[in-house]
Amino acid sequence: LSVNKAHISKLHPCMSLTPFNCTREMSVLQEISQNVRSIKQLEYAVLARRANQIQKELSQGVRKPYKELIDVCWGDPHSMDVKPLTFVRQVLAACVYPELMSSHKLPLDVRQRAQWLLGRCDGGSVGSYLAPTGIPEIVQRMSESIRSRDGGVPCNPDNIFISPGSQWSLTNIIQVLVNNEAPLRTGILTPVPCHVTTIMSIKSLGAAVIPYFLSEEHGWALQVEELQRALESAKGGCNPVALYVINPGNPAGYVQSRKSIQEVIQFASEKRLFLLADEVYQDCVYGKNSEFVSYKRVLAEMGPPFSDTVELASFHSVSKGFMGECGLRGGYVELVNLDPNVVKYIFNLICKDSTTPVLAHFAMDLMMNPPRPGDPSYPLYNQVRNATAHEVVNSLPGFSCQPVEGGAFVFPRVFLPPRAIQKAKEEGMQPDTFYCMRLLEEMGVLVSPGCEYGQKEGTYHIRFCIMASQDIIDQVLKRLTTFHTKFMKDFS
């Protein structure tokens, strides 16, 4: 089992390890943006600090019940030993160092693709700037791929805007929606539970989060009555302008049904809300009966008036799926039914912000136009993924885990005994953070607490990533099982 020490050192830098010697008078910077201040400090920070210490102790030879730490907190497949796709890396290497293209060690389809991609760059180099909206031929291919994904629903390449990652795109679109000169603060409906970066993006722009609870008992279903309640609760407090959904989910591993998506679209239409559909896990679907269908497709299939009025932004990225290339920083947003005058301003904003790495843009082409049957690289490229981790967790008394139909995580509910909750309070920690801390100390496994993402009052969860090597998943489940059994016994 290989755990990368370097990976541990990538722990969230909210913990500043070096003490700061600073004795001077009132700093210029005491006043900083309120929006930035309002971003919450992560629970993860406290766990990461301890994990770092443990890592140090391990490297100093301190004896522990385990030889290595396993960090399964983040949706970062490569750091959990999922291998990069050979085709992707061969193409990127050839683009970076074109001398490789004359090498017959690289398969023909690799060389051809690299040549095509490089030929689209200014000066034939990946070192030149990308046009803000990307390379037209690549974006054209992306739009064709989207059309194919959506069963023929047209896709206009002019409505696709690339970026260094889906969060970057999301932040840009939210920025356009937020009006700080309006009498009421802009509000965005956001699910509970929700992954942290979206919440941080919303807060950093000065907007308000309007939480709507997903229904755990119903497989984390999104219920319209709950959306209605959330919207009501916002009255007078802020001005709701948008509804953010993530499908497949994070942290909860649901995949929305067509019916559910229709209901959301109808709601957005009725209540005049802008739809933000985060679909980065669209290629991570496991359930036998689940199928990813895009918001755009459902919208189109609903026909007028919805199909030509509901305003939608859908987000995708190269970080997840089979490629898992989080470090390349590539994503895009597709805009549907927006006012063309608004799109002009979005274009301006993107121009100033224009900063997508060329390799990331190439990765988009590789993701959306993979090798086909008959191509030399096809056999190696094809992969199947299973997810059975949630079954193991669900089988443990004290855990209850909804089926994971998609996404990258397992988000089981843990029924903490009252004594454990009490102990947590004594130690000044959230109960699920306490559970995670204990798991870290005793078993060397780092997972994140449900309180990080939001959950119903009085419930507790943990989240861990299953986009990992089978080895790592097996180890995590083994250690978690041992720990959990003992924990529940100790605190009964």
Place this chain on the structure above:
Amino acid sequence: MSQQAVNGVPCRGKVLTVDNMNPNVKRVEYAVRGPIVQRAVQIEKELREGVKKPFTEVIKANIGDAHAMGQKPITFLRQVLALCSYPELLEDNKFPEDAKKRAQRILGACGGHSIGAYSASQGIECVRQDVARYIEKRDGGIPSNPDNIYLSTGASDAIVTMLKLLVCGEGRDRTGVMISIPQYPLYSAALADLGAVQISYYLDEEKCWSLDVAELRRALNAARQHCNPRVLCIINPGNPTGQVQSRQCIEDVIRFAKEEHLFLMADEVYQDNVYAEGCKFHSFKKVLFEMGPEYSSTVEMASFHSTSKCYMGECGFRGGYMEVINMDPEVKTQLTKLVSVRLCPPVPGQALLDLVVNPPQPDEPSYITFMKERTAVLSALAEKARLTEQTFNAVPGITCNPVQGAMYTFPRITLPEKAIDKAKEEGKVPDMYYCMRLLEEEGICLVPGSGFGQREGTFHFRMTILPPTEKLKVVLQKIRDFHVRFTQEFS
């Protein structure tokens, strides 16, 4: 009557309109990619479609993109990056040992030994350590703490992040940010976007675009009436002007910042691009520390660098960093939190930055080739800088300050009254009209001075000196001929 109205469904407006969208976003303009570039792209399309024009290609001398203009990548950098992308190549004996060593070190610092894993939001630790060492070496041993280094998605990202952090307050307390006129329009765009107050200070064209503290003071005092000035931005070497500030000037600026309690943002992305005799790059940090503890322990500052310029020109990798100096630890915590919202900077860019700050040493196999390539790029730029200044100054109606550094020339053009009137008729700013005409007639794309700011009644354009020397000669000649024709037409 629309279908909807016919069906009895009320016609509805958009949810997101120009009226209810973020008003700040509407104020964002970025001249470097503005209307003239859009027209250039259109013309290129027309050329491809076979439309006849007085030229066969559009020369895009508007943007500081070296590779787009034919500059070759540095071999060593690309070798290491290829090894990082596809580590199987480590078995290939066509790659030199020093390249392999660096690739292995970088990969060892990545999750799962892959550049596809997220890194820490602040950047890979060993890269930050290497950056700190590079800064120490550059600044004659003045210590640099890796903890104060933040890697970023190009320098622009770090600049915008700092501004996001700093801009606050309402009404008369709204943060004011001092930027030079002329300036690199990222700054004005970012300020518009954040709703910050732009405080313009003029560089002195008569004195080679130098910075005058008296002018800084004038601008600041005027600004205090309506905002809370807290930040002073300097670009050195300058963009678009290319001036390289003297050491004395940098000291004066630092003194001014201390007196007026301003946060200094020193954009130093062109630090290797210095050409003129007698000019030298002095880092703000070095000067600060050489001014003694009274300054070095109090003045708060951030300096920025990138992999897009200098001799590398690797704009497409989006590599960069900032070093923060004397930042309040609480504020630093907020900054660290802010950068985590975007997860992390592109890992290939971080790897590239590591190579830039950790290049081949004299005892390493790649050293000779590396130095040869590096010298070739920088000396070509120096030659083109000189050629450009010379050529433009020989044209009546064009005056050009020496291109001391960076990658651009920003000559002043005299426009006949009649041309100015014609521009007004067409609803264009005069130098935009001039540049549009040049684009249509010669296929050369420049950026009008109005995009960067200039003194009222003066006109300029910014041209890059990046095209290969032979092509640059042709471009200079065409601009010269155009200018003569243009002046005659409107005489």
